[in-house]
């Protein structure tokens with residue numbers, strides 16, 4: 001059964017017209033009953049002495065009713081005649097139209113229903129509505145209605161205002177704060193990692209492939225996780241679902257409320273809204289789920305794969321990591337000698353950058369290949385210093401733990417299904433032993449369950465060996481932690497063209513009689529390694545400074561210069 005509210009209004013000048021509050025209420029009650037709505041006595045709103053020319057923020061009773069309607073407490077609002085709702089055409093039309101949109105509770109209501117001459121879907125009604133739609137006054141009223149309500153207050157404080165909560169987060173009523181939901185946050189991090197670095201077996205993955213992989217693994221979609229079902233995307237991950245996660249600014253710490261309905265909070269939208277100084281658009285701090293570097297890389301990759309001019313060449317390792325120490329501009333990559341020679345040069349050298357007439361930068365142009373090799377060599381060298389080694393090993397232990405957690409999260413739905421199947425198998429065997437099943441029936445059902453088990457297991461075939469290895473490595477991890485504490489370890493980094501093998505040797509003495517020795521190995525891409533160390537280069541006239549989380553010596557060798 002649907003619930004409705006009734007709004008009746010009289011002002012001092014109206015009294016003579018004979019539309020008393022009670023006449024209006026009675027007509028509305030009859031109409032509501034005829035249409036099959038329930039109206040409780042507490043759902044009747046009487047505005048006594050309010051002019052119909054007032055805006056909604058000057059009418060507290062209408063304001064309160066509107067809030068409840070937006071919260072989904074009513075399916076419809078009955079009004080005797082349209083002038084009872086408002087005497088201003090713009091206010092009236094804005095309210096009427098807004099009432100038919102998706103509400104704060106995520107559902108649509110039936111809007112305002114008029115007992116007398118409400119304009120419904122008639123040609124006149126549509127015409128009037130079209131004319132109104134072009135009026136600035138109407139636009140202003142729409143904004144006023146949307147923002148004057150409690151939603152604005154709630155949004156401004158960054159509080160939960162109803163509707164589905166963002167994947168990865170939950171609203172804590174007690175602390176009145178947004179918190180991370182670890183189970184979902186893991187999936188978010190996984191998506192970012194797959195997109196930027198790949199899954200450790202193959203290179204970076206596209207959005208379509210990520211969606212496919214998540215579906216294969218039976219990872220619940222955001223709508224499934226929230227129990228909301230909208231559209232066909234709700235049961236399957238699609239590239240759109242993946243994109244909405246990869247672009248959401250909340251995952252890196254800033255969300256935006258209230259956004260006038262259904263706008264995805266992508267960096268592009270945020271930029272636009274900020275410029276427009278849109279009313280009712282609030283910045284809200286969220287606890288970040290992915291680190292800034294990873295998030296930025298994802299945006300960079302997204303920007304690179306957009307807009308047609310896809311690079312045929314792979315992106316140079318140092319691209320985006322070099323800045324000019326002379327003028328502060330970034331260094332870009334370019335190809336000389338008909339594309340044979342990669343160079344890096346300051347953007348400040350180009351005309352375009354100096355339209356204001358300031359002198360062009362004279363910082364050196366660097367040979368790409370030679371510089372890259374030198375940086376790689378220094379990074380490897382650096383990693384063999386003891387204090388850096390400790391960091392590297394600590395990081396290694398963290399990646400192992402993260403990866404194990406990730407895999408366990410991914411495999412959770414599968415593990416749950418397997419447990420259920422095994423439980424069924426056990427009960428089946430019990431029934432057979434108790435003589436409640438004939439042998440052929442028992443065999444038939446047993447085969448069925450075995451078939452189910454095989455099907456479920458095949459879904460995570462590719463991950464099983466890895467998880468197995470990681471579980472075995474758990475012991476080594478303990479030993480590694482110990483080795484770090486005792487400073488008894490060594491590491492070997494073997495550079496290859498596009499990757500680096502990291503081999504950690506350690507000896508841990510548990511007590512005087514037990515010695516553990518381990519050699520875990522891991523392959524990193526150069527990209528990943530330079531990210532891990534946060535390497536950036538600053539170019540000056542006579543040297544290149546290499547900066548990162550660890551100190552590296554300057555490169556003072558002019559053979560890297562083009563001229």
Ligand SMILES: [Zn+2]
Pocket residue numbers: 324325326327328329346347348349361362363
């Ligand atoms: Zn420069």
